Amino acid sequence: MKLATWNVNSLNVRLPHVMKWLEENPTDVLAIQETKLTDDKFPLAELEAAGYHVAYTGQKTYNGVAIISRLPIHDIVKNNPKFEDAQQRIIAGTIDGVRVVCAYVPNGQAVGSEKFEYKMAWLNAFHDWIKEQAAQYPQLAVVGDYNIAPEDRDVHDPAAWEGMVHVSPEERAQLKRLLEIGLTDAFRMFEQADKSFSWWDYRSLGFRLNKGLRIDHLLLSDALKQRCTACIIDRVPRKWEQPSDHTPVIATFA
């Protein structure tokens, strides 16, 4: 089984990339973020015609998440039942016995800002809910755009980023707390190249100069971790014309 996560930065613009990527990279489950589409505008017909089941929840302009799956998706949950939120940032479903939570963690804008406080409150509630999900579903994958670079090696220039949003101690502590539930960062289970990132700024030749961050993650429960045989970042779609600023991260399971 292959499970991938990808922040597509507008599914309206990126649907051709998603379809092309799925054709070239057979994937059983693809979790996407930042669809930026209300549910009535979701490209259900195109994805179903290509043989996929989908679960989605969206809104206009911002946010929006979806799961695209070869097999049917059961027990779909939209948003965190423990957190009242108008923003559509979570969708979860069970596929072939694996619980997949697709999350678009708030950006946070700047440490100390109102949006940062929202990010912290959101992550507090997310932790509590994921802890319950982990108890309920032994095979659990919590994937998505976390908007947190776990360690300095996940940042192109740690000195320049020190204390900034995405790398602040408060955010890293939140990610650590999630891992302490009993989850493992799939990417770090394996040997990886230095300066491996999943996002690059559109500005300043970010991708060309590899000035990026690793902020898109697949966190696996112990039972799922045992089955995980590989985890890679696919930089290829970032080179396509009019790309998303994020690129897919893929985990393979026995």
Added chain:
DNA sequence: ATGGCAGGCACCGCCTGA
């Protein structure tokens, strides 16, 4: 070099992202 790019929405600039 403290800017820049991209998407959406509503206009011809502003907000947000990371």
